[in-house]
Amino acid sequence: MDDGGVGVPHGSWRDLLSAGRRPTVAVLCGGVLLFATDTYVTASLLPSAVAEIGGERFYAWVTTVYLLTAVVSSALVGRVLAAWPARRAYAFALAAFGVGTAIDAVAPDMGVLLVGRAVQGIGGGLLAGLAYALIRTALPRRLWTRASASISTMWGVGLLVGPTLGGVFAEAGQWRLAFVAMVVITVAVGAGVPAGLRRTAQAPSGASGPFPLASVLLVGGAAAVLSVSGLAVSGSGVTGRGIAVATGGLVVALLLLGGLVLVERRAGDDGGRVLPAATFRRGGGLGALYVVVGVLVGASAVEVFVPLFGQRLGGLEPVTAGFLGVALACGWVTGEVVSASVGRARACVTVGPAVTVLGFAALAVSQSADASVVTVLVWAVALAAAGAGVGVAWPHLSAGAMAAGSEDTDGPDGEGDRASAAITMVQMLAVALGASFAGVAVALGTDVLSSARLLYGGLGVVAVLGAVTALRARRAV
Incomplete structure (x- = not known):
C-alpha cells in the first residue's frame, strides 16, 4: 500500500471512474447497495408486514435469519470463486438475493417470509464478500483503496435510501411493492455483470482444497448464538433472566470464535480454511x-x-x-x-x-x-x-x-x-x-x-x- 509516496502509486478518483472501469465499480457497488439497503428497507416496513400476515412473536427473527445466512455465505466466498468464474459467482449471488426478495414480496405468512429472508441472506452475504474479493482481480492495485472506500460508502447510502423507500411504501399500505422494487433493482445490477466483470481474472483451479466444515460450523454457531441471545434483551420487557441469557450468549460466541482461531491455526496449507494462512x-x-x-x-x-x-x-x-x-x-x-x-x-x-x-x-x-x-x-x-x-x-x-x-x-x-x-x-x-x-x-x-x-x-x-x-x-x- 502507498504510504508517503513509497510503494504502489496512489490512483486517482478519475482513474477509478474512467470509462473502462465505471461498469466494474457500478456492479460491485450496486451489489453492496442492495445488501445494505435491504436491511433498512425491511426494518422500516416490517410493522406493516406483520400487521397483515401476522407472526409478531417472530418479529426479531426476520433480521436474525438474514444475518445468520449472510455470515455463513460470506465465509464461503473463497470456495465459490475457486469453483466458478467471477461472473457466474456474482450472477448466482444476485439470483439468490432476487429470489429471496421475490419470496418476501408474495409471502402469505411469517414462515414464508423467514424462508425468503434466509435465501436473501445467502445472496447478500455473497454479494458483500465478492465485492472485496473482485476488487482485487478486476482493478489494478493502485485503485484498491479508493474502490474499497466506494463500496463501503454504499452502507451510508443504504442508511439514507432504505428507510425512505420502505417508509414510503409502508405509508401507502403497499409494503410488498418495496420488495418488488428491490427485485427490479437486482435485475438492473445483474444486467451490468457481463460488462462490469469481463476483465476479472479466473480463480486458480486448485484453490478449493478440502471443505472447511469445522470453520463454517464455528462461524455459523457464533452468529446463531449471538442472534438468538440478542433476542433476550430486545424490546421493552427486559428481565434479569434475559440479561443473563444475552450475557451468556456473548461468552459462548466468543468461545466459539476462539475455537475458530484454533481450528484455522491448525489447518494445513491445502486451503481447507476460511481465513488466509497469513x-x-x-x-x-x-x-x-x-x-x-x-x-x-x-x-x-x-x-x-x-x-x-x-x-x-x-x-x-x-x-x-x-x-x-x-x-x-x-x-x-x-x-x-x-x-x-x-x-x-x-x-x-x-x-x-x-x-x-x-x-x-x-x-x-x-x-x-x-x-x-x-x-x-x-x-x-x-x-x-x-x-x-x-x-x-x-x-x-x-x-x-x-x-x-x-x-x-x-x-x-x-x-x-x-x-x-x-x-x-x-x-x-x-x-x-x-x-x-x-x-x-x-x-x-x-x-x-x-x-x-x-x-x-x-x-x-x-x-x-x-x-x-x-x-x-x-x-x-
Missing part, C-alpha cells in the same frame, strides 16, 4: 488488521440506540432523533472519501481508531437528562467523529487485507480471495457481536441515562482495544 503468521499484521476491522465495525452498532437516547434524553422529535442517528454514518462516509483521497495508509490506520475512541469518550461524558440544544450538538459532533475515525481507517484496512493475501506466496492458491472475502465475514460477525454487546449494556442500565453512559463508555473501551491493535495492524498496510 492471518496467523508472526510479524505479518494481517490478524491484527482483522481485529481492528471487527472492533471498529462492532462499535458502530451504537447507531441503533442513538435515536432512542435523542428522544428520551434530548427531547427530540422522532424525525430529528433519526437524523441524529445518521451522524455516525455521515462521519464514516466523509472520513472514507477524505482518507482514500489523501493516502497515508499507515497514518490513517493509526489515527482513525484513536479518533473513534475520542468520539465515544465525548459521548459518554456528555450524556445528561433534559439535555440542552448545545449538548445535543455535542452528541452529533461526537457521533460524527466516532464514525469518521472508522472511515479514515477502513479503506486502508480493506486494501491491506487484499494486498496481504495477494502477496502470500508461501500460502496455497486462493489466499487473496480468502483474505478479501474475510473482510465481510469479520464485518458481519462484528455487527452481531456489537449489537449483542449494545443490547446487554443498554439493558443493564437502571434508567435511560445510565444505559446511555454504559453503552457509549463500554464501546469506548472496546474502541481502545482497536486503537492499540492498530499499531500492530500497520504492518499489513
